[in-house]
Amino acid sequence: MSESLINNSLESKSRFEQFAIKRLGAFLEGSDIRVNGPNPWDPQIRNPGFYRRILFHGSLGLGDSYADGWWDCEHIDELVNRVLRQLSGRGNPYAGHMLSRLRASLFNLQKKSRATQVGEQHYDAGNDLYEGMLDQRMVYTCGFWAHSDNLDDAQRDKLDLVCRKIFLKPGMRVLDIGCGWGSFAKFAAENYGAEVVGVTVSREQVKLGMEMCRGLPVELRLQDYREINEKFDAVVSLGMFEHVGHKNYRTYMEIAHNCLNEEGLFLLHTIGKNNSLPGVDPWVGKYIFPNGELPSLKLITKAVESYFLIEDVHNFGPDYDRTLMSWHDNFKRYFSTRMTGPAERRFYRMWSYYLQVCAGAFRARDLQLWQIVLSKGMPYAAYRRPE
Numbered sequence: 001m002s003e004s005l006i007n008n009s010l011e012s013k014s015r016f017e018q019f020a021i022k023r024l025g026a027f028l029e030g031s032d033i034r035v036n037g038p039n040p041w042d043p044q045i046r047n048p049g050f051y052r053r054i055l056f057h058g059s060l061g062l063g064d065s066y067a068d069g070w071w072d073c074e075h076i077d078e079l080v081n082r083v084l085r086q087l088s089g090r091g092n093p094y095a096g097h098m099l100s101r102l103r104a105s106l107f108n109l110q111k112k113s114r115a116t117q118v119g120e121q122h123y124d125a126g127n128d129l130y131e132g133m134l135d136q137r138m139v140y141t142c143g144f145w146a147h148s149d150n151l152d153d154a155q156r157d158k159l160d161l162v163c164r165k166i167f168l169k170p171g172m173r174v175l176d177i178g179c180g181w182g183s184f185a186k187f188a189a190e191n192y193g194a195e196v197v198g199v200t201v202s203r204e205q206v207k208l209g210m211e212m213c214r215g216l217p218v219e220l221r222l223q224d225y226r227e228i229n230e231k232f233d234a235v236v237s238l239g240m241f242e243h244v245g246h247k248n249y250r251t252y253m254e255i256a257h258n259c260l261n262e263e264g265l266f267l268l269h270t271i272g273k274n275n276s277l278p279g280v281d282p283w284v285g286k287y288i289f290p291n292g293e294l295p296s297l298k299l300i301t302k303a304v305e306s307y308f309l310i311e312d313v314h315n316f317g318p319d320y321d322r323t324l325m326s327w328h329d330n331f332k333r334y335f336s337t338r339m340t341g342p343a344e345r346r347f348y349r350m351w352s353y354y355l356q357v358c359a360g361a362f363r364a365r366d367l368q369l370w371q372i373v374l375s376k377g378m379p380y381a382a383y384r385r386p387e
């Protein structure tokens with residue numbers, strides 16, 4: 001932000017606002033972001049209380065003030081990308097999340113008694129919402145875009161990639177931890193002749209998922225992963241590990257190990273972060289994924305010690321940027337006729353913000369997407385990732 005622009009912005013401002021604007025200008029220096037500027041990634045401030053809110057409440061104040069209409073931005077995804085890339089050269093971007101980190105360090109926020117909270121708040125938000133936002137198979141995880149140019153094909157290719165990575169064959173019995181609406185289970189049963197048991201903490205996912213999988217050898221259960229005690233030929237977990245929490249990683253790996261036959265493979269598909277600090281962004285934790293926590297590779301590898309051999313690690317995090325923006329396009333079309341009042345408009349702004357912020361974080365490489373193939377060490381001494 002140029003000095004002249006700052007000086008103009010300070011005219012007719014209170015002393016506190018002057019201080020806040022200067023702090024914001026220093027923060028944005030070098031990012032090519034201008035408050036009330038002409039670029040599509042420039043934030044447009046509608047309420048002067050915005051400055052006080054973000055100064056005192058950080059990311060929570062930023063997200064809340066957007067949901068309340070205090071500021072706008074044509075491309076929040078690119079705003080976030082530029083901010084995070086700017087922060088990457090300034091040390092730890094999570095330094096302002098001390099309370100979140102402290103809570104995650106002191107308490108087991110993902111213990112069994114709290115497991116259903118994310119299902120009730122997020123995944124039970126309404127099947128019609130997800131049907132409008134997601135692809136035709138209702139896959140709520142990152143697509144694989146290497147050979148695709150649309151969301152439906154990218155999600156099909158991702159599901160097929162998972163099946164090939166675990167060498168799925170007809171008649172194999174597969175456990176899907178965090179099965180969603182049964183998209184993987186349905187695909188594996190229809191295309192590979194597999195029998196699939198899926199578990200989720202969302203009642204709405206089980207209800208619709210069983211309808212979608214009717215007539216197939218698929219069972220979806222409303223069940224916490226800590227209650228599973230059966231043997232399977234393979235185990236997959238697509239986008240659920242983000243809800244496990246670092247205090248439970250070893251328990252999770254122990255459960256997967258006990259459920260997997262000696263010759264089987266376990267594919268873990270998870271969003272990850274570049275550091276091992278506990279906690280989550282306060283706004284995301286409050287409104288989107290309560291009790292969520294993203295792992296680092298360091299924490300994952302520590303958790304698998306004595307349980308699994310790491311056969312393969314595949315990072316296609318940039319594909320999540322494209323997936324999230326596709327979801328955002330679908331979400332805008334779906335919600336365009338549903339903003340009938342203040343509550344609906346606020347929900348729309350909140351979810352639009354969530355999808356774009358996440359896309360920007362993947363674009364900046366602040367977040368990653370890993371598929372990790374694990375075995376018990378036999379008989380895959382020469383495991384090769386399928387192309």
